Amino acid sequence: xxxxxxxxxxxxxxxxxxxxxxxxxxxxxxxxxxxxxxxxxxxxxxxxxxxxxxxxxxxxxxxxxxxxxxxxxxxxxxxxxxx
Numbered sequence: 690x691x692x693x694x695x696x697x698x699x700x701x702x703x704x705x706x707x708x709x710x711x712x713x714x715x716x717x718x719x720x721x722x723x724x725x726x727x728x729x730x731x732x733x734x735x736x737x738x739x740x741x742x743x744x745x746x747x748x749x750x751x752x753x754x755x756x757x758x759x760x761x762x763x764x765x766x767x768x769x770x771x772x
Contacts, residue, residue: 690769691770692766692767692768692769692770693762693767693769693770694763695762696755696758696759698756698759701751701752701755702751702752704751705747705748705752706744709745709747709748712747713740713741713743713744714740716739717737720740721736
């Protein structure tokens with residue numbers, strides 16, 4: 690068994706960025722195809738801005754989780770994986 694003792698913050702941020710881009714693209718496409726689904730009619734600019742800020746939020750949140758994990762892994766040990 691191998692143990693994840695530390696997660697590199699920059700590499701994790703790249704992965705979160707990838708998920709954020711995929712989510713933003715899907716949000717923009719669905720926002721255009723299904724207008725008014727949330728009870729309000731959003732403009733294209735509002736949909737794009739909401740997608741960008743939502744993606745940035747998830748990237749920052751993911752980085753905070755990685756920092757917390759790295760701190761806890763030093764204290765309690767990392768997650769053990771059977772590869």
